[in-house]
Amino acid sequence: LECVDSIVLFGTPMLPILLLSPMQSIADLAPQVARDLGISIHVATSDDAGAERLVREHPEVEVVVTRGGLAEQVRNIPGISVVEIAMSLNELLSNLSTLTGKGFSRIGIVSHANLFSGAAGNFNILDAEISIRPQETEEAIAAMVRQMAEEGFQAFLGCRVAFTTARELGVVDAVFLESGRTSIKAAFMQAMRIIKAKEKEKLQAAQLAAIIDN
Numbered sequence: 303l304e305c306v307d308s309i310v311l312f313g314t315p316m317l318p319i320l321l322l323s324p325m326q327s328i329a330d331l332a333p334q335v336a337r338d339l340g341i342s343i344h345v346a347t348s349d350d351a352g353a354e355r356l357v358r359e360h361p362e363v364e365v366v367v368t369r370g371g372l373a374e375q376v377r378n379i380p381g382i383s384v385v386e387i388a389m390s391l392n393e394l395l396s397n398l399s400t401l402t403g404k405g406f407s408r409i410g411i412v413s414h415a416n417l418f419s420g421a422a423g424n425f426n427i428l429d430a431e432i433s434i435r436p437q438e439t440e441e442a443i444a445a446m447v448r449q450m451a452e453e454g455f456q457a458f459l460g461c462r463v464a465f466t467t468a469r470e471l472g473v474v475d476a477v478f479l480e481s482g483r484t485s486i487k488a489a490f491m492q493a494m495r496i497i498k499a500k501e502k503e504k505l506q507a508a509q510l511a512a513i514i515d516n
Contacts, residue, residue: 319493320344320360321486322353322368322376324462328387328481335486341494349462350375350440357382364500365493369481370414370461371440383496387481387489389417395428397459397477402428404475406457410435410450412443413461413479443467 321336321343323329329347336343344363348356353375357366366376369387376384401409408431415422415436425432433455437443440463447458447467457475458468468476 316342316344316362317494317497318362318364319490319497320346320357320363320366321490322357322366322372323347324349324370324372325478325480327478328486331483332486335483335490339487339490339494341490343490348372354378365496367486367489367493370417371463373416374414383493383500385489385493385496386416387485389479389481390485393480393482393485394459396482397479398428398430398432400477401457401459401475402430404457406475407431408455409433409457409459410447410455411459411479412437412446412450412464414438414443417461417479447471 319341321329321332323332323346326347329345332343332345344360346356350371353368353372357363357376357379363382365383365385367385367387368376369389373384373386376382398409407429411418411432411434413436415438418434418436422434422436425434433450435446435450437446443461443463444467447460447464448471450458451468451471451474455474457477458464459477459479460468461479465476465478468474
């Protein structure tokens, strides 16, 4: 699962920023947010296994905006800064309301831990039993979805792997945990601040080198 596009806004230089998404829906929304900010960026989709190789194939990229397991993989690359797309409470509640509105009373949330800042546990929200069970790997995520389905959970919110696993089971409903416009915009703004800081560091290093050479 790999695809790379460069989103160019006429008259605006391409920034060394890559939006790396686990799902096409986020990749489709990102260019709209970038245009609103007046920036040009690279956009790609990938699974966890292909993330590191994809980023290494684009040496012009300095900052990767991503989430979940993709963020963990990209952190292995020297010289790359990672900005994680946060999952806001509003986005989580919106996703939950989609399932509770269908009458589901036991809902599992399964994803990488960093998507929820390490949150875990059982809660009663919107008259439903909600169980958040973060996992470390894609394999563990899939296994947890299967386990919770056996425990009687009727529906799932989750990352790409949790979503597809739940759909494959055929006996549960599932909603992909979307990152909305607000979260993506905040991540892009943080990436822009990092780029400016890197440019300042490069300028200072060049000035220092010039002084030393003289």
